[in-house]
Structure formats: C-alpha cells, structure tokens
Ligand SMILES: Cc1ncc(C[n+]2csc(CCOP(=O)(O)OP(=O)(O)O)c2C)c(N)n1
C-alpha cells in the first residue's frame with residue numbers, strides 16, 4: 001500500500017492477519033529506503049514494526065495514550081499517524097522531528113528524547129484519568145535500556161503501590177545503544193530463557209506422560225522441581241514483586257501473539273507489564289548482524305551493502321581526541337577511572353575499555369548514579385573522569401552540586417556534545433551546561449579551541465587536585481588545526497590573547513573563536529583593530545586580563561554557542577558590576593531564551609545569529625564610531 005496515503009491508524013481495525021503481515025514488510029522496507037537517505041535511528045525502529053502495528057490495532061490512539069520512551073523508536077507510529085510523506089525531511093531543519101512532538105500530531109501524547117520518562121508521564125496521565133473518571137488505556141512503551149534509568153524504577157515503585165490501571169510494554173531487544181548492562185539486564189535474560197525453559201518443560205512433561213506407569217510420578221517430581229526454581233525461572237517474578245501482573249515473554253515480531261497478550265492485559269485490572277522480545281535491526285541484515293550496536297543511530301548508507309556513506313570531514317572527532325588522551329593518561333596514572341552512562345560508543349570509549357577493562361564503568365542510563373559514583377571514587381583518592389553528554393548531565397544537577405562541588409572533590413567531567421548538536425534537536429542540544437554549572441562554587445569550567453588545546457586541558461585536569469574540573473567539547477570533529485603544543489598543564493583561569501587590538505575586544509571560546517577571527521577579517525576593511533581573546537576558562541574568569549582591559553576602557557563583546565541566560569556573557573556583566581566597571585560597554589551574543597529545534601547546525605547558527613555576517617552587523621549597529629570603509 002502507499003503509506004503516504006495513511007491519515008490515521010483506524011484503517012488497521014479492518015485488516016486481516018495476512019494484510020497486517022504484508023503491511024509490516026512494507027513499513028520495514030519504507031524505513032530502510034528512507035533512512036538510507038536521511039539517516040536516523042534505524043535499528044530501534046526496525047525492531048518495533050510489528051509491536052507498533054499491534055498497539056495501534058488494539059488501542060484507540062489518541063484517546064488511549066501511547067507513550068514512547070526516549071522516542072527514537074516512534075517512526076512507525078509516525079507513519080501510521082499520517083506522517084509518512086514527511087519522512088524525506090526527517091531530523092532536518094524545519095522538518096519532521098526524530099522524536100514525538102505535540103505540534104506534529106495529536107497522537108504524540110508524550111514528548112520524549114531523554115530516556116526513562118514514560119512511566120512517570122503515564123502515571124500522571126493515569127491519575128488524571130481516574131480523577132476525571134475517564135476510561136481510556138494508558139500504555140507506556142519502554143525499552144530494556146530505558147528501564148535501567150532510575151526514574152523508571154521510581155515510577156514502577158509508585159505505580160505498583162497505587163495499583164493503578166496501566167499497561168506497560170517492555171520492549172526488550174537486549175540492547176541499549178551498545179549491549180545493555182546491569183543486573184536488570186541479566187534478570188530479563190533469565191525471564192527470556194524462562195520462556196524457553198517453560199516451553200521445554202511443557203514438551204518434556206508431554207513426553208514423560210507417555211511413559212507407561214511411572215510417567216505421571218515423574219511428571220509430579222519434575223513439577224516440584226519447577227516450583228522450587230520458580231523464583232529464578234518463572235518469568236516476571238521481579239515485576240510481580242513490584243505489584244504488576246506480568247505477561248510474557250512474547251515474541252515481539254508475532255502480531256497475533258502480541259494482539260492476544262494485549263487482549264489479556266486489557267481485561268486485567270491494576271498495573272500490567274507485557275514483556276516483549278524484539279530484535280533491534282530486524283529485517284535488515286547489516287543492522288541485525290552488527291555485533292556492536294544494531295545500527296542504533298546511523299547516517300546515510302547503501303541499502304544493498306549497508307556501507308555507510310560518510311562525508312569527508314577534516315580533523316578528529318572530539319570524543320576520540322578525549323578518549324585517546326585518556327588512554328595516554330591511564331598508561332601512567334593508575335588512579336584514572338572512566339565512567340560512562342550508557343554512551344560508550346558515542347563517547348568513543350571502546351579503545352579505553354579494551355585497554356583498561358577494569359577501569360571503565362558503563363553504568364547504564366543512570367547519569368545521577370554515574371556522577372555520585374564519581375564522587376565516591378574521588379573520596380578514595382581515585383581520579384574519576386565522567387564522560388557525559390551536556391544534555392544528559394542535566395539529569396545530575398544535584399549530584400554535581402551536592403556530592404561533587406560542595407565537597408570540592410577531584411572529579412573530571414568530560415562534557416561531550418557541548419553546543420548545538422543538530423539532528424536530535426531541542427532535547428539534545430548541549431547549550432545549558434555553562435548556565436547550570438557556573439553557579440556551582442569550586443568548579444573549574446574550560447573549553448578547548450582545538451585538539452591540541454584539548455590534550456592540554458586533559459593534562460591540566462589530571463594535574464589539578466584542588467577540586468572538580470569540567471572540560472566541555474562539541475559534537476563532531478575538531479577541525480581547527482593549529483600548531484602542536486607541548487601537552488603541559490595550563491595555568492588555571494589564564495586566557496590567551498590571539499589578536500591584539502584597540503577598538504573592540506571579543507571574548508570567545510571553542511568553535512566561536514574561529515568565528516571571532518572571521519569577524520576581525522571582515523572589520524579590518526573599516527580600519528578597526530579588534531582584540532580577540534581565547535576565553536578558554538569559562539570559570540574562573542581571567543581577572544588579571546579583565547582588570548587590564550578595564551583600564552583601556554574598550555568595548556567588550558562576548559560570543560558563546562550556549563544560552564545567554566546565565567552564560568559566559570552574564571559572567572562578564574557580573575564581573576563589570578562587581579568591579580565598578582559599569583563604564584565599559586558590554587554586549588553579549590549567544591542563544592536566546594527559547595528552545596532551538598533540530599536541523600543542520602549551520603542553519604541553526606544562522607537562526608540564532610551566530611554567523612560572521614550577523615555578528616558584523618551587530619557590531620556596526622552597536623559601536624559608537626561611524627563605520628566607514630577605509631579601503
Ligand atoms: C537520559 C538519557 N540518557 C541517555 C540517552 C541516550 N540514549 C538514547 S537511546 C538509548 C538506549 C535506549 O535503549 P532502549 O530503551 O533499550 O531502546 P532501544 O534503542 O534498544 O530500542 C540511550 C542510552 C538518552 N536519550 N537519555
């Protein structure tokens with residue numbers, strides 16, 4: 001069928017079983033074809049084709065609420081709710097989001113992007129339903145990875161306690177982004193094998209019963225054996241202990257089996273969990289057989305071979321610069337321990353893990369635990385490096401403040417994906433960390449301009465034992481290639497003047513420094529001399545430099561790829577106010593007070609005014625001198 005003709009999922013109710021199977025294949029092929037061009041979260045979505053069909057067949061969205069945890073696996077849901085035609089704009093500027101969005105469809109009842117929120121959101125919806133005496137179904141769909149998030153356990157605990165009517169779908173494909181980790185993962189494994197065990201047991205009993213005379217005695221004996229193993233082998237005991245009725249494991253690619261178990265669940269009062277077993281990447285061999293990540297998040301690829309189509313890019317991935325530096329440091333410092341909350345691949349830590357398997361800890365989707373565990377390590381004289389995306393560090397605000405900074409512990413926080421991230425959009429941009437960290441006493445915050453300075457900063461952090469240090473670095477590659485420098489620690493709080501000038505000082509750091517230097521080129525034609533400073537220490541500020549520039553009474557412009565509210569520019573305003581420098585003209589440029597959607601980073605920078613031309617225009621409007629070309 002032409003999937004672009006689908007307006008809503010109601011048509012599913014009339015399909016025969018065979019027609020549903022055909023549709024599943026058409027959906028699968030659509031995903032493979034479309035994402036070969038746009039990229040996206042292919043593996044997760046291939047794994048939920050039949051599940052999403054069964055859900056939209058058995059429930060009446062949007063009256064019945066389908067909540068997709070993380071939301072990266074909601075493409076099939078989007079196709080069935082009338083958005084197939086938009087997939088050519090997937091995750092592109094002003095195009096279809098890769099996550100559920102209220103403004104895209106009434107069927108997107110819960111917005112996600114960050115993991116492990118669906119059960120809590122579902123509980124809120126269920127309580128509201130019961131207060132309003134509505135009678136719809138609330139159905140969160142959560143993956144085995146997302147279930148390792150602490151919020152999910154907080155919600156399970158509460159839902160089970162309240163015995164709230166809810167149908168939780170556990171989509172268990174044994175994978176997070178990489179292989180899933182944790183004791184829960186092992187427990188789920190026992191539940192999966194229990195299914196095989198129970199089926200084998202039933203077959204065995206069938207066989208025993210055919211042995212004349214002794215058969216029934218043996219059946220009773222083996223029955224007692226099964227009961228004694230009940231706690232370990234009967235699937236779902238863990239969830240039953242939480243007050244849930246457990247159904248499963250169910251083959252997540254068998255639409256009829258799914259529909260049957262959803263039917264049981266709809267007739268069961270109280271909280272129910274259906275444990276669905278799926279295969280990440282199902283139906284596309286390169287994805288199904290990838291030993292590393294089942295094609296979690298991919299760029300464009302060749303369908304026939306699965307060969308990734310990568311655009312030539314200069315420089316080295318920032319994550320790799322950092323992880324290689326950590327390997328070098330770990331060779332000579334046995335106290336270095338690295339922690340990742342489920343992002344071992346994104347943070348490019350496989351090499352470190354292989355070289356130092358006992359000093360890398362993947363804690364699952366557990367940013368709060370990861371951060372406070374780092375604090376625990378530091379109290380014992382270890383040198384923990386927490387590798388964490390800026391956006392996911394948001395989950396560990398209090399752990400940063402209460403457990404690390406307040407106690408002034410020697411923890412290094414490697415803040416990855418700092419800045420606009422592009423295709424993942426507003427839920428993933430790393431643009432808030434300066435604002436939410438800058439108010440934390442004792443914390444040093446720095447950002448390198450290129451891979452050489454990054455190595456210097458890692459060395460600086462390793463040598464620094466006066467408290468916590470955060471190094472923030474962008475998504476993508478470090479393409480600014482300057483001269484190699486000795487990897488000596490930097491003096492804390494010391495900025496670097498990269499261009500002397502008398503008419504204006506621009507303070508910038510990270511990728512914005514190159515932008516500042518482009519601005520200088522454009523303004524030279526106006527006879528202006530502009531001082532450009534690599535303000536690589538966001539905290540502490542370089543007070544020596546600022547005092548000197550205050551005496552020169554030169555206007556200051558700050559540029560940051562981070563929110564203005566509470567950002568680096570705010571720190572300069574505070575400095576001026578606190579140091580009786582109100583006479584200095586100060587202007588800040590950065591990200592305004594609104595959410596920035598998904599799209600190519602360069603287009604997003606255009607949108608927020610962080611481009612050479614827009615900065616030049618802003619300076620022309622602001623500086624008191626009449627801007628006239630002198631050459
Ligand atoms: C708070 C948070 N931490 C980390 C991530 C990154 N992340 C996105 S999907 C994913 C794995 C999710 O695994 P699972 O829930 O099993 O879904 P699957 O991809 O296997 O279908 C992770 C770690 C996130 N989105 N949110």
Ligand SMILES: CC(=O)[C@@H](O)[C@H](O)COP(=O)(O)O
Pocket residue numbers: 070072113177296297346417421424475
């Ligand atoms: C859905 C999710 O949160 C992750 O898959 C995220 O998209 C990874 O981001 P990177 O691609 O920057 O590693």
Ligand SMILES: [Mg+2]
Pocket residue numbers: 143144145146171172173174175176
């Ligand atoms: Mg999974």
